[in-house]
Amino acid sequence: MxxxxxxxxxxxxxxxxxxxxxxxxxxxxxxxxxxxxxxxxxxxxxxxxxxxxxxxxxxxLTINTIPEDFKKLHEGITVHGLLASFLAFGGPDTFKFSCWKNTWPSMQDFQESMPILWPSFMREPLDNHGNPHYTIGQREDLAFILPPAVAGRWAHDQMREFWKIRDTAPLYRQEKKLKADWDVVSRVFPLETLPVYTYYWLIVNTRSFYFEVSGSEVAQNHDDCMVLxxxxxxxxxxxxxxxxxxxxxxxxxxxxxxxxxxxxxxxxxxxxxxxxxxxxxGFILENNRYDCLPLDDFFSGKRINGNSKKSLEKAGYFGNYTLDSDGVCFRTQVAIRRQALNTYHWKKFMAGVDTEDEETRVAVVTLLHNRILLPYEREAEEALQHLEMTGNAIPPGAKATLITRWKQIRQMIQQALLVHEFRRR
Ligand SMILES: C[S@@+](CC[C@H](N)C(=O)[O-])C[C@H]1O[C@@H](n2cnc3c(N)ncnc32)[C@H](O)[C@@H]1O
Missing domain, CATH: 2.170.270.10 (SET domain)
Incomplete structure (x- = not known):
């Protein structure tokens, strides 16, 4: 306790x-x-x-709290970005919140806990256009210790061509959003610095609530419904x-x-x-009934042939593949079977009719293990080895969290290997 x-x-x-x-x-x-x-x-x-x-x-504290003339300076910014700018650079209009601000975590707390602030070698740096300049062939071992579902990348050679999920990876989207907001704010306040703005941007990120501000008749964009x-x-x-x-x-x-x-x-x-x-x-739970790992990358790019992709799309089963403590989801089972079964047996499976003989079952399980579970397990093993080697190079809080997270990932994969009856040779 x-x-x-x-x-x-x-x-x-x-x-x-x-x-x-x-x-x-x-x-x-x-x-x-x-x-x-x-x-x-x-x-x-x-x-x-x-x-x-x-x-x-x-x-x-909503966008209605912010004076109109302050708002007008920030054309094109997100509600998140505007709230952060007001808290950081709103001057006397923010003084009434001083005692509230005093209760918030420090920048050092964020540096330990928030991946966006971890040293650049741990994540993908962005180029001048806001795109990651990850180059195949320039692997730096330590650059692969973030979970794939955070950074959108894989470490293992076999999986490196499937880094496309980075476009939807939370860290990548977060970095892009902060950069876009700072582009606006730095034009309004050219003498202010990014670290100060980032601090308040993270305060809003970690402490805001969903709220529909009254007076708006149109349904508001989900991302705009932020208040403190x-x-x-x-x-x-x-x-x-x-x-x-x-x-x-x-x-x-x-x-x-x-x-x-x-x-x-x-x-x-x-x-x-x-x-x-x-x-x-900036934290993980020890027990989380919603924990899962995304598997979409295993079915992207060259990993899936065009016909399989088309028939999965037609059947409504393309994408959104996950693994949790019960094993891979039904959508993943359908996608794997698209590659292992003929169309007749595949359609039967989708309809809930079990037509699989022992040979087919082994083919499906082997595909599941070799394509997904074993590479993912190897990913976890490698990340844990790299983490052990980092010494003091990364913040202690970050290291402890990442070790725990990769162990959770490995545990989930190993559980899935059991659920899906893997027999190691
Ligand atoms: C809305 S604030 C909650 C109050 C916060 N703990 C504080 O010190 O002010 C959200 C932050 O609290 C921390 N937090 C929330 N739930 C947590 C949990 N179950 N385990 C660890 N940290 C948690 C994280 O740092 C998160 O960004």
């Missing part, structure tokens, strides 16, 4: 300020929780269904958590079960895999 200690003066000042602003807090308070930074704990026994926090809409919510941003994430509701009146958090005094109370940031949590929030 994590160690819990009092939060410190800044947090007491902030909590008093939040209450003055109209935030209602019932039976909970912030505390220092080892390994998680700040979090929320129960101050007495709490029953299921109790209202724990009620934050009026007037207290939220004082006090509720203390809650840490779990795959099961308290109910968080919003309406035009504001935000509420309601307990999902009974909590003992001193117990940490979580909300859920969504049904995210550990690789997503690592990239977007």
């Amino acid at each position: 994590s160690e819990v200690s009092p939060p410190g003066a800044h947090h007491e000042v902030f909590t008093a300020w939040a209450k003055q602003q109209g935030v209602q807090v019932n039976a909970v308070g912030p505390a220092n929780i080892s390994g998680l930074g700040l979090g929320i704990i129960a101050q007495r026994r709490i029953e299921a269904g109790e209202l724990l926090c009620d934050v009026p809409a007037s207290v939220l 919510c004082p006090f509720v941003d203390y809650f840490n994430h779990s795959d099961h958590g308290c109910r968080v509701d919003f309406s035009e009146k504001g935000y509420t958090v309601t307990s999902d079960r009974m909590y003992d005094v001193g117990e940490q109370i979580f909300t859920s940031y969504g049904s995210h895999s550990n690789d997503f949590l690592l990239c977007e929030y």
Whole structure:
């Protein structure tokens, strides 16, 4: 169990300020929780269904909080980028948030936890056009220690041509988004620096909530519905958590079960895999019922012939292949069988009719192992070996998280090998 200690003066000042602003807090308070930074704990026994926090809409930091003349300077920026610019360079208009800002993590905390800030040799640098300049044939061993679902690349030679998922990889998208926002902000504030902006951009990234700002009749783009919510941003994430509701009146958090005094109370940031949590929030869960590994890359490029791709597309089974603790998903099973079975047996399989004899079953399992599971397992082994060799070259927090993550990945693959009855020769 994590160690819990009092939060410190800044947090007491902030909590008093939040209450003055109209935030209602019932039976909970912030505390220092080892390994998680700040979090929320129960101050007495709490029953299921109790209202724990009620934050009026007037207290939220939304794009409507930002003065119009400041907004106008930032044409073309995202809501994320604008909120960050306001917090970083909004001057006296932001002074009222000072005691809230004092409760936030430091840049050093982010440097340990957020992959986007890890040393450049650990990830793909971007060229002047915002594209990664990864060149086949210029492999640097240490550049492959991020999980493929974060960095969008594979380490192993056999898999290097299948790095195309980088376009959809969270880290790549995040870097592009930050760069595009900074392009706007650096024109508005040419004397300001990227590290200062990046800090507030990451504050918004890790602490914002989904909220539809009132007054907008059109459905808002999901990415535009970002707000910061004082006090509720203390809650840490779990795959099961308290109910968080919003309406035009504001935000509420309601307990999902009974909590003992001193117990940490979580909300859920969504049904995210550990690789997503690592990239977007800088942590992974020990147990995560939503954890999975994407497998699309194994069916991209030259790995799949044109006819198989077409028939999978026609059947609605092309893409979105995953592996979780139960093994590979049904979509992956269908895709693998497209390559191992004739059309008659493949269609029967999709219809849920088992026509496979022992020989076919072995062919399918062999393909699954040789094409997907064993290369992925080798990937994990290599990453763990490289991580051992990094010494002090990477931040200790980053190293510890990556070792744990690659072990989780290896464990998931090994579990899948058992589920899919692999017999090693
Ligand atoms: C909304 S804030 C929660 C409060 C935060 N712990 C703090 O110190 O202010 C989100 C951040 O908390 C941390 N966090 C949230 N849930 C976590 C968890 N289950 N394990 C470890 N860190 C977590 C991550 O650093 C994440 O980016």
